[in-house]
Every structure is written in structure tokens, then in C-alpha cells.
Amino acid sequence: MNWLILALAGLVEVAWSQSIKPTQNFTRPIPTLVSLLLMAAAVFLLSLAMNTLPVGTAYAVFTGIGAVGAIVLGIVLNDDPVSVGRMAALALIVGGIVLARVTT
Numbered sequence: 396m397n398w399l400i401l402a403l404a405g406l407v408e409v410a411w412s413q414s415i416k417p418t419q420n421f422t423r424p425i426p427t428l429v430s431l432l433l434m435a436a437a438v439f440l441l442s443l444a445m446n447t448l449p450v451g452t453a454y455a456v457f458t459g460i461g462a463v464g465a466i467v468l469g470i471v472l473n474d475d476p477v478s479v480g481r482m483a484a485l486a487l488i489v490g491g492i493v494l495a496r497v498t499t
Contacts, residue, residue: 397444398496401453404440405460411437412465413472437461452495459492 411433417426437457445453463485469475 397447400440401444401448401456402460404437404444405457406464407433407437407440408457408461409464409468412461413468448499452499456492456495459488463488463492 411430414426414430414433417423418430419426421427421430441453441457444457466475466481466485470477
């Protein structure tokens with residue numbers, strides 16, 4: 396169950412990463428509030444997952460999901476560049492997440 400909570404925390408972190416830009420440097424109140432709520436929700440879910448998962452593993456998986464999600468959404472929604480190097484980096488991150496899961 397804590398792995399599911401951790402996955403959800405990572406997905407909320409992806410949403411949080413995408414919510415930062417619309418705040419326009421935290422000058423727009425509603426987008427800023429949404430961003431702060433998503434950030435708090437992501438960290439709260441991460442803390443729940445850490446009740447039984449090792450801290451290092453949980454945090455690495457959390458940030459890995461966030462990084463992969465942010466890069467993928469950047470490519471899909473913002474036309475961020477796609478390169479062999481970026482795809483290799485994503486594959487390594489995903490591989491690390493999978494390895495952390497099967498060895499914990």
C-alpha cells in the first residue's frame with residue numbers, strides 16, 4: 396500500500412511542478428495557492444509512504460517520478476526538445492525506480 400501512496404505522491408509532485416509557471420513568480424494569488432496546496436499534498440503523501448519505506452528509497456522514487464513526469468509533460472505540452480540523451484536519462488531514471496521497487 397505504501398508503494399501506491401508513494402506513486403500517488405510522485406504524480407502529485409508532477410502536477411505541482413506544472414503548477415509553478417502559472418504563478419508568474421508567485422505573484423498571482425490563485426495559481427500560487429494551487430501550487431502551494433499541491434506541494435503540501437505531495438510532501439504529505441511522501442511522509443505517509445515513509446512510514447514503512449526507507450527514507451532514501453522513498454525520496455529517490457518520489458523525485459524520480461517527478462522528474463520523469465515533468466520531462467514527459469514538457470515534451471508533450473510545451474514542445475520541449477527530445478534528444479537521445481534525454482531519452483537515455485529518462486530510461487535510467489525509470490530503471491532506477493523499478494530497481495528500487497524490486498529490491499526493497
